[in-house]
Amino acid sequence: MDQEFLIKCGHVLTMDPHIGDLVAGDVRVRGDRIVEVGTALASRGAEVIDATGMIVLPGLIDGHRHAWQSLLRGQASDWSFPQYMVEARALYCGCFDPDDAYLANYLGGLESITAGITTIVDHCHLQSTPDVSDALARGLKDSGIGGVFCYALQNVPYYVDGDSIDRDTVRDLLTRAPDAWHDANAARLRDTYFGSGPLSFGIALPESTPYMPAHLSAGILARGEALSPKLVTGHWNAISKPGFYQCTLADLLDVGAFVSPTLLSHNNDLSDIDLKRMATARLGLCTCPDTECGMGLGSLIARRFVDMGGAASLGLDTTSFARADMFKQARLMLQVERKRLADETGNMPSVIGYNTRAVLELLTLTGARSLGMDAEIGSLTPGKRADLILVKQDELTRRADPAATLLFFSDASDIDTVIIAGVIRKRDADLIGIDVEGLRERTTRAVAAVGERYARLPHKQLADVWDGIF
Ligand SMILES: [Zn+2]
Missing domain, CATH: 2.30.40.10 (Urease, subunit C, domain 1)
Structure with missing residues (x-):
């Protein structure tokens, strides 16, 4: 019973x-x-x-996280976005062996649970080898957290074997379309680890997806759909500068490219017209206050999106930047929004305009809607x-x-x-049931091992690996 x-x-x-x-x-x-x-x-x-x-x-919902970066806690707090792309996404990412990957996602789950987060969307872009992929899935599942493990169809370098590293080879790997082995690997993980329990299988899109010609983006989305994900997630922004705006959302919506529940993050520069399109098409949106403010990614737009009838969540993005604490994210969101409202009128407001309840909804029921999971949680x-x-x-x-x-x-x-x-x-x-002392020892060893591999990398050679892209 x-x-x-x-x-x-x-x-x-x-x-x-x-x-x-x-x-x-x-x-x-x-x-x-x-x-x-x-x-x-x-x-x-x-x-x-x-x-x-x-x-x-x-339980609180974190709509956007890269749980593997929990092993890099605090490292990103002073990084700009281009620095993050080099340090985390071209250098550190290649320094995780399977044991490190397991521990990183296990700790990412545990630090979430201890902070009251019961659902995370893990945008997992550390799929460097099949063994690392297995370790990432097992680590998150073993932590007991619920949510969606979103396998990123994205190439990642692997430096652990100590082979010589060539800048052009790494650049090509990072920027070309996801290699074919990812599809079978993702399907294997889905069937091995995500048949039951509160953690489901999803797909994360490569970063370049929003900036490709629409027919190529549609091809990537179709590769994701073929893997029967519970959720598709992706970083998604427009290219917006004075006199220029480019966004492929409308074209992709026109051809029905978004099929499964979809949650897009960091949509700071989207026009009201495109936000409205997202809301109408029931695509979810996730705002990550700490990293979006800290890295200057643009306006926090969760509130604007909800006002248009859309469903938004908040996300931590990475605990290499700030501790897993959704209340702090919600508070930052609230205060930034209050300041914006005051700045727009130029006066001290006579009513506060945006209150704690409205933001708490982003962590619960509205957040669940953004994941297409409001019938189940929230x-x-x-x-x-x-x-x-x-x-x-x-x-x-x-x-x-x-x-x-x-x-x-x-x-x-x-x-x-x-x-x-x-x-x-x-x-x-x-x-409950965590060997804290044993975990401390393993964590100390893993942080040191990843740090030593990172220190041996040819940093100068790889510093411009994203040149012209990020
Ligand atoms: Zn992210």
């Missing part, structure tokens, strides 16, 4: 517009499903989890998957709106309990 437990007496933010908030609410979980939400529910023999003094809400609704978190409140914030407490006064250390598909992954603020 399925395990059953009852979360009692929490301040429940269901994020379901038909149920709303319950100040002293209960949530019953059976197996991997939410089966009842209400007040004063009887335990009927279920294990009771006391949520008194805690906020209960759906709110505490009976029948949906049991992905939920309990967040500690202190005595001072008891009268505040819980959404404000979460965004402005909470971080990973306040996340008491994390449940994914009915499995308790974190309780009493500790991850």
Whole structure:
């Protein structure tokens, strides 16, 4: 019989517009499903989890992440976008052997869970060899996180064997169309690792896809579709400069190139017309506040997109830039947007215009819509998957709106309990079943090994490997 437990007496933010908030609410979980939400529910023999003094809400959604970069924590915080492309995407990426790749994605999953993230879209562009691919898929799956492992159809160098490195060879590898072996490799991963459980298989598009002639982009999209993905994701922007705008979205939509649920990230320069096209075609959008602000990628547009009727999520992008913390991303989004609204009028606003609830929706139900998964996750609704978190409140914030407490006064250390598909992954603020000491040792060794390989690379030779492209 399925395990059953009852979360009692929490301040429940269901994020379901038909149920709303319950100040002293209960949530019953059976197996991997939410089966009842209400007040004063009887335990009927279920294990009771006391949520008194805690906020209960759906697990958070991170719509865009490169989990393998968790092993490079903090390295990118001062990188510009062109530096990131060289350092992460031409140099470091070739320095991961399969053990490093496993650990990177395993840690990426764990750091998400500890921060209350139950769903990530892992845009996994480290597919350098079949063994590395296996390790990436296993690492993320073993962490227990839910979401979509999106295999990037994209070539990646592999420097681990110590062969001599030629700049032109690396440039050709990075910039040519994805090699044919990727398709069979991706299908093998899909069939081996993603048959059941909260983590599904998806496809990530190569970076160049939006900038190719539309018929070539359509060819890449068709290669992805042939792999039956649950989700297709991709970095997607327009080329926009004074007097010039180019975007292939309309052409691709016209020929029906987007078939599976699709989530596009970093769409900062898209015109309102193209954003409207995306919304109408039900393509999701993901804004990544820290990296988009930090690397100067352009305006944060999730709010504009939602106002047009689109579905948007927020993403962390990479924890080589900032720690996995969706509340911080949401807070940055909120404040940047408030400042923009004030700048547009030139006056101090008399009403704030954009509030904590609106942004919290991007982390939950609206975020789930952007992944095409709102029938399954995003709110505490009976029948949906049991992905939920309990967040500690202190005595001072008891009268505040819980959404404000979460965004402005909470971080990973306040996340008491994390449940994914009915499995308790974190309780009493500790991850369950993790050998922390062993993990520390393995992490120290892996960070050193990747760092040593990176230090041996011919940096000067490879510094201009993207010249004329990024
Ligand atoms: Zn990205």
